[in-house]
Amino acid sequence: xxxxxxxxxxxxxxxxxxxxxxxxxxxxxxxxxxxxxxxxxxxxxxxxxxxxxxxxxxxxxxxxxxxxxxxxxxxxxxxxxxxxxxxxxxxxxxxxxxxxxxxxxxxxxxxxxxxxxxxxxxxxxxxxxxxxxxxxxxxxxxxxxxxxxxxxxxxxxxxxxxxxxxxxxxxxxxxxxxxxxxxxxxxxxxxxxxxxxxxxxxxxxxxxxxxxxxxxxxxxxxxxxxxxxxxxxxxxxxxxxxxxxxxxxxxxxxxxxxxxxxxxxxxxxxxxxxxxxxxxxxxxxxxxxxxxxxxxxxxxxxxxxxxxxxxxxxxxxxxxxxxxxxxxxxxxxxxxxxxxxxxxxxxxxxxxxxxxxxxxxxxxxxxxxxxxxxxxxxxxxxxxxxxxxxxxxxxxxxxxxxxxxxxxxxxxxxxxxxxxxxxxxxxxxxxxxxxxxxxxxxxxxxxxxxxxxxxxxxx
Numbered sequence: 001x002x003x004x005x006x007x008x009x010x011x012x013x014x015x016x017x018x019x020x021x022x023x024x025x026x027x028x029x030x031x032x033x034x035x036x037x038x039x040x041x042x043x044x045x046x047x048x049x050x051x052x053x054x055x056x057x058x059x060x061x062x063x064x065x066x067x068x069x070x071x072x073x074x075x076x077x078x079x080x081x082x083x084x085x086x087x088x089x090x091x092x093x094x095x096x097x098x099x100x101x102x103x104x105x106x107x108x109x110x111x112x113x114x115x116x117x118x119x120x121x122x123x124x125x126x127x128x129x130x131x132x133x134x135x136x137x138x139x140x141x142x143x144x145x146x147x148x149x150x151x152x153x154x155x156x157x158x159x160x161x162x163x164x165x166x167x168x169x170x171x172x173x174x175x176x177x178x179x180x181x182x183x184x185x186x187x188x189x190x191x192x193x194x195x196x197x198x199x200x201x202x203x204x205x206x207x208x209x210x211x212x213x214x215x216x217x218x219x220x221x222x223x224x225x226x227x228x229x230x231x232x233x234x235x236x237x238x239x240x241x242x243x244x245x246x247x248x249x250x251x252x253x254x255x256x257x258x259x260x261x262x263x264x265x266x267x268x269x270x271x272x273x274x275x276x277x278x279x280x281x282x283x284x285x286x287x288x289x290x291x292x293x294x295x296x297x298x299x300x301x302x303x304x305x306x307x308x309x310x311x312x313x314x315x316x317x318x319x320x321x322x323x324x325x326x327x328x329x330x331x332x333x334x335x336x337x338x339x340x341x342x343x344x345x346x347x348x349x350x351x352x353x354x355x356x357x358x359x360x361x362x363x364x365x366x367x368x369x370x371x372x373x374x375x376x377x378x379x380x381x382x383x384x385x386x387x388x389x390x391x392x393x394x395x396x397x398x399x400x401x402x403x404x405x406x407x408x409x410x411x412x413x414x415x416x417x418x419x420x421x422x423x424x425x426x427x428x429x430x431x432x433x434x435x436x437x438x439x440x441x442x443x444x445x446x447x448x449x450x451x452x453x454x455x456x457x458x459x
């Protein structure tokens with residue numbers, strides 16, 4: 001009870017519906033394939049980790065190194081200013097310029113006038129401008145002007161003295177951690193190498209799973225997948241071996257069932273043949289007409305039962321031309337004084353089990369022709385699916401009974417699925433054939449006022 005109470009409270013929680021909505025939104029936008037999801041599982045954590053590392057490096061390491069370099073350059077400039085104030089002579093100034101150039105890698109000059117240029121616009125993202133300005137304000141305490149944008153390799157600094165302006169040119173790498181891109185290059189390069197290795201590894205792991213899925217799909221459609229060999233990881237190999245054993249058990253069971261039904265069919269047909277022979281020897285006796293009719297009904301029922309039990313599963317896959325099949329049905333309708341029209345969109349030839357698929361289409365068409373005067377067939381053959389729609393103007397089937405009519409031996413009082421002489425297997429056989437091809441049949445309302453049957457199978 002505690003578990004159910006917890007689940008109920010989670011569903012009644014105010015934020016629960018929002019969480020479920022976000023989960024549904026996320027599921028609809030994430031890839032559905034195992035290969036793509038596996039790549040996301042590997043790549044996303046790597047990207048998040050490297051983003052965090054890059055952010056920490058930029059904010060901490062890069063800023064700390066730049067701060068220390070700018071502080072060192074600023075101390076050198078402050079020392080130069082003190083030398084200039086202590087030794088204002090021309091000869092001393094030349095020595096100060098030489099010492100700054102040789103010992104500090106700074107190019108300095110004193111220019112007359114005390115006005116500084118107008119401040120230049122700062123770049124959108126520049127750690128150097130902010131850090132160097134703060135260091136000059138904290139250590140020198142004089143008006144200044146800096147330019148870090150002009151020359152990519154030099155930084156120009158101007159500091160206002162009493163009647164002159166000290167102009168300094170320093171190399172950018174003296175005040176700025178300019179080799180940070182090496183870290184980014186190594187990080188991105190290593191990530192690309194790891195991603196390529198992950199893609200190659202995952203392809204090798206996903207390929208056996210895809211092969212197993214194709215083998216299972218082919219077996220579900222009644223096709224043979226004799227070249228399937230379990231490969232890959234141990235778990236995938238075990239799944240592949242389990243599939244092979246399951247397929248063999250199913251095939252043995254189908255063979256045993258077919259052999260048993262063949263024997264039963266042979267025995268029953270022998271008895272029916274004796275009945276027919278005895279009735280034929282009895283001559284034309286009006287009293288025996290009902291018995292002849294019963295024998296014919298038993299023969300029809302036996303053929304229907306056997307066709308349903310076999311399910312055409314033993315037939316090989318081949319090519320079937322839709323136009324030829326539909327044209328034959330139209331001629332059959334015309335002989336009965338009824339109208340059938342069809343349209344085909346896409347390729348005319350389909351790869352199916354020809355006899356079984358023809359039986360599926362024939363069952364649905366005959367079911368419509370038994371109670372309708374008009375049948376429109378529309379076939380759409382795309383790259384992945386074959387969809388055939390049957391629209392008739394008959395009485396239709398009530399919505400609550402549309403699932404029931406697919407059950408074997410089921411009949412309606414209005415007998416929409418089969419007439420009174422049938423076995424109640426027409427739609428059941430059609431659905432069994434559609435599902436053996438990996439598809440399905442659905443029933444709905446037709447624009448003509450009757451029933452719409454839609455067959456959708458993989459192309």
